[in-house]
Each structure stands twice: as structure tokens, then as C-alpha cells.
Amino acid sequence: QQKVQQSPESLTVSEGAMASLNCTFSDGTSNNFRWYRQHSAKGLEVLVSIFSDGEKEEGRFTAHLNRANLHVSLHIREPQPSDSAVYLCAVSRNNYAQGLTFGLGTRVSVFP
Amino acid sequence: DMKVTQMPRYLIKRMGENVLLECGQDMSHETMYWYRQDPGLGLQLIYISYDVDSNSEGDIPKGYRVSRKKREHFSLILDSAKTNQTSVYFCASSAGTGAETLYFGSGTRLTVL
Numbered sequence: 723q724q725k726v727q728q729s730p731e732s733l734t735v736s737e738g739a740m741a742s743l744n745c746t747f748s749d750g751t752s753n754n755f756r757w758y759r760q761h762s763a764k765g766l767e768v769l770v771s772i773f774s775d776g777e778k779e780e781g782r783f784t785a786h787l788n789r790a791n792l793h794v795s796l797h798i799r800e801p802q803p804s805d806s807a808v809y810l811c812a813v814s815r816n817n818y819a820q821g822l823t824f825g826l827g828t829r830v831s832v833f834p
Numbered sequence: 835d836m837k838v839t840q841m842p843r844y845l846i847k848r849m850g851e852n853v854l855l856e857c858g859q860d861m862s863h864e865t866m867y868w869y870r871q872d873p874g875l876g877l878q879l880i881y882i883s884y885d886v887d888s889n890s891e892g893d894i895p896k897g898y899r900v901s902r903k904k905r906e907h908f909s910l911i912l913d914s915a916k917t918n919q920t921s922v923y924f925c926a927s928s929a930g931t932g933a934e935t936l937y938f939g940s941g942t943r944l945t946v947l
Contacts, residue, residue, distance in 0.1 A: 761930065765838070765924060765938035810877070812936075822936075824877040 724749045728825035735832055741798040743828045745811030750792060754814035756795045757785055760827070761807045769809075770796070771788050801832045836861045840925050840939035848947050853912035855942050857925030865928045866908040867892075867936065868900060870921040879926070883908055884931065915946045 723747040727762055735741045745755075758766040770792065771787040772778040779785075782799040794813070797803060811825040838859045842843075847853050859866065868880040879892030883902040895921060903907045908927075911920055922943050926936040 760940075765940045766926075766936070767938070768935045771935060821880070826874070826876045 723820075724728075724752070724813060724815055724823040726811055726823045726825040728809075728811050728828050732829040733831070735801055735830065737802055737832055737834050738800050741757070741801045741830055741832070743796045743798075743809055743811075744780075744792045744793070745813070745825055746823060747794070747811075747813045747823075749813075749815045750789065752789070752813045752815045755785065755794045756785055756812045757794075758782065758810045758812060758824075759805075759807045760810060766810060768785050797829075798830070801830070801833060803832050806830060806832045836937060838925055838927055838937050838939040840923075840942050842942060843940065844943050844945075846945045846947065847915050848916055850914050851891065851946075853915045853944065853946075854879075855920075855923055855944070856889050857908045857910070857914075857926040857939055859908075859925075859937070860906065860907055860928060861929070862905060863927035863929050863937070865931055866902065866904070867926040867928075868898070868908070868910045869924045869926065870894070871924060871941070880910065881914075895924075917946050920944060922944045930944040 729744045756771045757769045760766045769783045770785045772779040772787045784797045786795045807825040810827045815821045841856045865884045869877045881900040897931045920942045925939040928934045
């Protein structure tokens, strides 16, 4: 069964500094990766999707995928206090929802 | 504006009572999902529905059933709720079968006493 692990568990950054989050997965056939953000007591919103090795940028959010290393990361450029939330990595190993596994999340706190 | 709406937002029930959680989406998405989220366990898939009356068990279906009679509406039913079903329940929808982006509702926090 796919294991998706995120690190660190929590991260505190100053407004304007770069925030970097990590996600490792166990199934090398995984082909579909997304980063979601969850504000307290709210649902998840997708930030960036990536399907091939390399980099994908969506505004201030950049995902890096290295499938050989079983690793996908998220970098938040110039984080703002409104970016304070839990960030979840979601990895899919097939084209069906049953193959979708979420990590436990990284709690990011951005201070002015 | 694409939206997944869940009702109610908060619910308190006693053990043994029946629970109905409702979810609606306005995107005409074929696929809808019910997840529960617990500390230390993350999001776990309970049921998935590929269309009206086409439902499939997820990873933790025991103690739950679902109903989808209209494409835009998906219900989660707990017959005789148990205390270990206390959780936050999220509904989601997607245009396809799961490789696409999931759109989530705001969740229902269920407490079973």
C-alpha cells in the first residue's frame, strides 16, 4: 500500500521568506501529484498539480518532482500570513480515486 | 463559481442514532467522494460514486452507506452511529474518475456521544 510522508510536521516562516515542504512516496509507479492547502476548519483547495519530473509553477507556488527519488516538494515564494494553513501532498498511482493517497500534512505558520 | 456544499457544518448525535450527511455540487461532476479526516490518520476514503446509483467502497466503508439519486447530490448515512465515527467528514467531487483535481466541501464536524 502506498505510503506518503510529509516533512516537516510544522514550519514557521517570516513573511517574505521562502517556505519549503517535502513529500516522499513509496510507489514508484505513481504518476499524479498534487498539493492542497487546508485552512483551519475549511475544505481543501488545490494549489499545483504535477505529472512529470521537473518543476511546475502556479503563482507563488512551485512543485518539484523527482520520481527516481520518490520525492515531490512544494516551495512557497514570499509567503504571507494568509498562507498559514496545513499543506497536504496527494499522490495517485493510477487514474482512479482508490489509488489516491494523502499525506498527513505540514502545518505552516507565517508571521509578519 | 464552482462549489461543493456540505450540510450541516456541525452535528452532535448520541451513540445509536442515525446520521445523514448531505453534499451537493454545482459543477455537474460525475464523481463524488466521502472522506473522513482524523488526527494522525489523515484523509481516508469512505466511498466513491462514479455517477447516479454507481457507488464503490473506499478504504474504510464499514459502518457507512451512501446514496446518490441525482448527479449533483451525494449522501453519507451512518446507521446507528458509534463513538469512533466522531470525525470531520469531507465531501469532494471531480470531473473524472479521480486523476483530476478534487474539489472539496468545507466539511462536517460530527461528534457522537
